[in-house]
Structures are given as C-alpha cells and as structure tokens.
Amino acid sequence: MKALVYHGPRKRAWEEKPKPTIQKPTDAIIRITKTTICGTDLHIMKGDVPEVIEGLILGHEGIGVIEEVGRGVSNFIVGNKVIISCTTSCGSCDACRKGMYSHCETGGWILGHMIDGTQAEYVRIPHADNSLYHYPDDVNEEAMVMLSDILPTGFECGVLKGQIQPGDTVAIVGAGPIGLSALLSAQFFSPAEIIMVDLDENRLNTAKTFGATKLVTNNAIENIMKLTNGKGVDVAIEAVGTSATFDICQSIIAAGGHIANIGIHGKSVELHLEKLWSRNITITTRLLDTVTTSMLLKIVLSGKLQPEKLVTHRFALNEIMKAYDTFGNAAKEKALKVILTN
Numbered sequence: 001m002k003a004l005v006y007h008g009p010r011k012r013a014w015e016e017k018p019k020p021t022i023q024k025p026t027d028a029i030i031r032i033t034k035t036t037i038c039g040t041d042l043h044i045m046k047g048d049v050p051e052v053i054e055g056l057i058l059g060h061e062g063i064g065v066i067e068e069v070g071r072g073v074s075n076f077i078v079g080n081k082v083i084i085s086c087t088t089s090c091g092s093c094d095a096c097r098k099g100m101y102s103h104c105e106t107g108g109w110i111l112g113h114m115i116d117g118t119q120a121e122y123v124r125i126p127h128a129d130n131s132l133y134h135y136p137d138d139v140n141e142e143a144m145v146m147l148s149d150i151l152p153t154g155f156e157c158g159v160l161k162g163q164i165q166p167g168d169t170v171a172i173v174g175a176g177p178i179g180l181s182a183l184l185s186a187q188f189f190s191p192a193e194i195i196m197v198d199l200d201e202n203r204l205n206t207a208k209t210f211g212a213t214k215l216v217t218n219n220a221i222e223n224i225m226k227l228t229n230g231k232g233v234d235v236a237i238e239a240v241g242t243s244a245t246f247d248i249c250q251s252i253i254a255a256g257g258h259i260a261n262i263g264i265h266g267k268s269v270e271l272h273l274e275k276l277w278s279r280n281i282t283i284t285t286r287l288l289d290t291v292t293t294s295m296l297l298k299i300v301l302s303g304k305l306q307p308e309k310l311v312t313h314r315f316a317l318n319e320i321m322k323a324y325d326t327f328g329n330a331a332k333e334k335a336l337k338v339i340l341t342n
C-alpha cells in the first residue's frame with residue numbers, strides 16, 4: 001500500500017509500505033476513505049515531537065471501512081463504516097475507567113505518534129471496540145472526519161474544562177481549527193459574548209460566520225479589557241500553545257474565571273500568581289480524551305452542528321505531499337482543514 005512516511009525533520013515521502021495485519025485479537029484493519037492533516041503533524045515534521053521515529057506513517061484522524069477484525073472484536077464487522085478516534089483506548093484500565101482515555105495504559109495518542117497512523121491506504125487500529133465509532137450511510141463524511149480529533153478537542157479541553165455558563169463572556173485565543181471547534185461547541189451553553197482573538201484576519205472572518213460576537217487582532221489585552229468595561233472575561237480558552245497567548249489569557253481573566261488551556265506548549269510560560277492568587281480563578285489543562293465523541297456525533301447528525309464548515313481544501317490521498325505544502329502555508333493559502341480522499 002501507499003503511505004505518508006516520516007523520515008526525520010522536514011523529510012517526508014509518499015511511498016510503498018507493507019499493508020498492516022492483525023497483531024492482537026482486539027485489532028481491526030481499516031481501509032481509509034478520508035483523512036486529514038493536523039497542526040500536530042506539522043509539529044512532528046519540524047522535529048518538535050522527538051519520540052516519533054523515522055519510518056513511521058503519520059496521521060491520527062480519518063474515517064474508513066472495516067477490512068478485517070481480530071477474533072476479540074465484538075462491536076464491528078467487515079464492511080462497517082467507522083470514525084477513527086485519534087485517541088486509542090482499551091476502556092478497562094484504571095485511567096480509562098476514570099474517563100481519561102488519553103492516559104490509557106495501552107493506548108492514548110499513539111496513532112501517527114508511536115504506531116503507524118492514518119495517512120495511508122490502510123491502518124491497524126488497536127482496541128478497536130473502544131477506539132472506533134459507527135456512522136450512518138447518509139451523512140456528510142467530511143463532518144465525520146472532524147470528529148476524530150478537533151471537535152472533541154475544542155469541546156473537552158476548552159468548553160467543558162472552561163465550564164462555560166449561560167450569559168458568560170468568553171474569549172478564545174487562537175482561531176485555528178481547534179479554536180474554531182471550541183467556538184462552535186461553546187454555543188451549546190449560550191454564552192452572551194464570544195470574543196475571538198487571532199492575528200490572521202481571514203481566520204477571524206471565518207470566526208464571525210461561526211458565531212463569534214467580537215473579533216480582536218492586535219493589542220488583545222487592552223482591547224478585551226475595553227470590550228468588557230475593565231472586568232475581563234469569565235472564561236479564557238487558550239488555543240495556540242505559546243507563552244504570549246497564555247499571557248493574554250491570564251491578563252484578561254475576571255475574578256472567579258476559568259482559564260482552559262488547550263495549546264501544546266513546547267516552552268515554559270510565566271505564571272503571574274502575584275496578580276492571580278486572590279482572584280478565585282481556576283486554570284485547567286487536558287489532553288483530549290474523546291469521551292464526548294458519541295455525544296458530538298449525535299449533535300452533528302441532528303444538523304445542529306456543521307463541523308464540515310472547517311474544510312477549506314480537498315485533495316486525492318495520493319496528492320498528500322501537495323496537501324502538506326498547502327496546509328503548511330495555512331495563512332497564505334487560507335487553509336483550515338484539508339480533506340484527502342482515497
């Protein structure tokens with residue numbers, strides 16, 4: 001089969017690899033029908049995720065059709081259409097029983113990280129029963145791809161951790177696919193204001209059509225304090241992963257507020273406890289657990305949420321080298337999510 005293979009920092013190739021086979025009775029083999037590229041894949045390509053070994057197939061998102069199942073798989077049969085969760089989980093270890101699939105003792109984020117991923121014609125999914133989701137025939141399949149990672153990430157790590165309440169003023173710093181997913185799902189809780197912060201005007205314009213009530217490009221701290229009459233926001237969601245954007249969040253948080261960090265931080269941030277200690281605030285972090293995937297799927301199927309709106313570019317799977325170039329130049333290409341169809 002063909003696959004997108006990592007060959008060390010800045011080196012990748014679309015090349016021949018052996019088709020995966022069942023290794024454990026709980027595995028399934030999926031024929032990929034659609035996959036995508038994540039900002040995290042770009043981090044890997046830069047060499048920021050050193051545990052990724054040369055020769056690994058990248059990708060942790062996608063949908064497909066079951067090609068083969070191990071004898072221990074009971075929820076899926078050959079021919080089923082499935083969403084592949086980016087988080088692999090056994091469902092029965094201590095962490096899984098606490099709902100922390102991301103810390104599953106024999107899973108977590110392993111696809112396209114520790115084991116071969118989804119940017120290929122076929123992929124092996126361990127713990128298939130708990131790591132795949134059925135979806136019906138008559139749906140927008142691009143929306144299904146958004147359920148692998150970005151929609152549950154924005155919702156679980158941003159919206160749920162931020163504990164958004166009706167009437168709240170919310171700021172989301174970063175209008176990439178994750179920040180925009182948080183924007184879409186924040187509206188389940190009817191906040192009064194959602195202020196989107198980004199440097200990229202094009203992404204902010206998209207945010208406006210997704211329900212943002214205010215947009216902020218520069219001087220974020222000053223402008224948000226002005227917009228909130230000096231009070232700050234009830235919930236600040238960090239969806240970038242830099243010291244500068246974490247600093248915006250801690251500078252605009254109102255007394256009693258929640259800062260929900262989603263961004264992956266490669267460097268330390270400065271925490272201003274000398275200002276925050278008396279303000280009754282909560283700071284949370286989370287690695288995506290995907291425990292809300294079934295719930296989000298129901299909402300998408302009901303038509304109340306249209307995550308396919310995040311898709312800006314489409315390619316055939318064998319054009320993935322070109323797709324990486326486009327996605328790697330997201331600002332210039334006005335790219336959010338790219339869909340690759342096999």
Ligand SMILES: NC(=O)c1ccc[n+]([C@@H]2O[C@H](COP(=O)([O-])OP(=O)(O)OC[C@H]3O[C@@H](n4cnc5c(N)ncnc54)[C@H](O)[C@@H]3O)[C@@H](O)[C@H]2O)c1
Nearest residue numbers: 039174176177178198199239240241262263264286287288
């Ligand atoms: N916690 C988790 O489990 C989890 C899962 C997936 C992704 N992530 C992380 O979430 C973050 C967002 O992901 P994404 O794919 O949307 O990323 P992205 O790079 O596409 O989007 C980030 C956005 O932040 C904006 N930005 C950068 N610096 C800024 C600044 N100083 N002020 C305002 N805006 C600024 C950029 O213009 C961009 O639009 C990343 O760090 C990603 O690694 C975390």
Ligand SMILES: [Zn+2]
Nearest residue numbers: 038039040149
């Ligand atoms: Zn991802």
Ligand SMILES: [Zn+2]
Nearest residue numbers: 090093096104
């Ligand atoms: Zn587990």
